[in-house]
Amino acid sequence: xxxxxxxxxxxxxxxxxxxxxxxxxxxxxxxxxxxxxxxxxxxxxxxxxxxxxxxxxxxxxxxxxxxxxxxxxxxxxxxxxxxxxxxxxxxxxxxxxxxxxxxxxxxxxxxxxxxxxxxxxxxxxxxxxxxxxxxxxxxxxxxxxxxxxxxxxxxxxxxxxxxxxxxxxxxxxxxxxxxxxxxxxxxxxxxxxxxxxxxxxxxxxxxxxxxxxxxxxxxxxxxxxxxxxxxxxxxxxxxxxxxxxxxxxxxxxxxxxxxxxxxxxxxxxxxxxxxxxxxxxxxxxxxxxxxxxxxxxxxxxxxxxxxxxxxxxxxxxxxxxxxxxxxxxxxxxxxxxxx
Ligand code: NAP
Numbered sequence: 001x002x003x004x005x006x007x008x009x010x011x012x013x014x015x016x017x018x019x020x021x022x023x024x025x026x027x028x029x030x031x032x033x034x035x036x037x038x039x040x041x042x043x044x045x046x047x048x049x050x051x052x053x054x055x056x057x058x059x060x061x062x063x064x065x066x067x068x069x070x071x072x073x074x075x076x077x078x079x080x081x082x083x084x085x086x087x088x089x090x091x092x093x094x095x096x097x098x099x100x101x102x103x104x105x106x107x108x109x110x111x112x113x114x115x116x117x118x119x120x121x122x123x124x125x126x127x128x129x130x131x132x133x134x135x136x137x138x139x140x141x142x143x144x145x146x147x148x149x150x151x152x153x154x155x156x157x158x159x160x161x162x163x164x165x166x167x168x169x170x171x172x173x174x175x176x177x178x179x180x181x182x183x184x185x186x187x188x189x190x191x192x193x194x195x196x197x198x199x200x201x202x203x204x205x206x207x208x209x210x211x212x213x214x215x216x217x218x219x220x221x222x223x224x225x226x227x228x229x230x231x232x233x234x235x236x237x238x239x240x241x242x243x244x245x246x247x248x249x250x251x252x253x254x255x256x257x258x259x260x261x262x263x264x265x266x267x268x269x270x271x272x273x274x275x276x277x278x279x280x281x282x283x284x285x286x287x288x289x290x291x292x293x294x295x296x297x298x299x300x301x302x303x304x305x306x307x308x309x310x311x312x313x314x315x316x317x318x319x320x321x322x323x324x325x326x327x328x329x330x331x332x333x334x335x336x337x338x339x
Pocket of ligand 1: 010013033034060082156181196
């Protein structure tokens with residue numbers, strides 16, 4: 001395979017994985033970062049042999065500067081950059097505006113540069129929220145924005161909807177699809193941890209001493225990267241307009257803790273065993289950001305199926321057990337969690 005692909009947000013966990021897989025397959029890659037002076041050396045350190053096959057451009061989701069240069073000569077875009085903070089912002093526009101306007105800006109410049117295919121990194125957040133009556137979801141479901149959902153969830157839903165509407169109206173010839181990951185785990189490459197990984201870190205390093213009654217769907221960073229690359233490569237009829245959720249399975253946090261204990265017992269000394277009562281989550285939520293986000297999820301099953309993605313793109317997800325073991329091992333190997 002040859003060609004040049006723009007991956008926005010090359011400093012991020014998912015952006016980095018997509019770049020890695022594209023470089024391995026022989027593509028040339030352009031990537032955007034917010035601060036090239038700070039980020040380019042880190043990217044060159046990760047891919048020391050990439051040379052001219054990796055070009056880094058400075059571009060912010062909130063400004064037009066740099067986007068034309070970043071798109072020039074690219075046949076496809078993986079638009080991964082979007083704010084993904086651990087803390088809930090003071091005002092939801094801090095997430096909504098860059099997510100929505102940034103996506104439309106990336107689309108506009110891609111169209112102007114003649115990009116043929118655009119893969120948006122959306123999220124299961126755009127699929128599985130605001131439906132209290134449901135606990136199983138798939139690529140056909142949409143988060144209900146009439147319900148009171150968290151700002152991040154709203155930002156991903158609004159951004160995906162806006163992208164699809166914009167393409168239908170302004171660039172119907174462009175092949176557009178989205179990849180919609182659930183919580184992403186797997187090997188880490190530096191200590192700039194994505195919000196999803198922070199969660200496992202806190203389980204292993206003992207900063208969460210008891211386990212809340214909460215569940216989460218697990219997907220592997222390597223499968224998320226693969227879904228992006230296959231969405232760029234697959235025949236048009238397989239991907240046009242598609243949504244590709246990546247999700248291996250739903251697990252309760254206590255099951256995740258058990259998996260780490262069983263598969264990496266030497267790392268599991270601080271992994272909590274006792275359940276955290278719901279009343280304690282409610283109290284801690286008054287002053288702890290993580291608990292504030294956990295509280296509305298207590299006891300909920302939100303099981304998003306990735307079967308459609310496996311069938312259409314033709315690959316099998318890595319097991320959640322393997323993913324969680326690899327996450328734990330890599331956090332320790334990189335010295336991010338000290339035992
Ligand atoms: P991450 O490691 O925090 O990466 C976020 C990326 O977005 C960074 O490269 C960041 O650049 C960039 N970014 C944020 N605001 C920006 C702005 N105003 N202008 C330009 N770039 C900006 O998070 P991630 O886990 O890789 O997530 C990447 C995408 O996947 C996001 O769209 C997220 O919603 C989605 N996603 C993630 C998960 C998950 O569990 N990780 C699950 C589903 C969907 P800086 O380095 O400059 O901050």
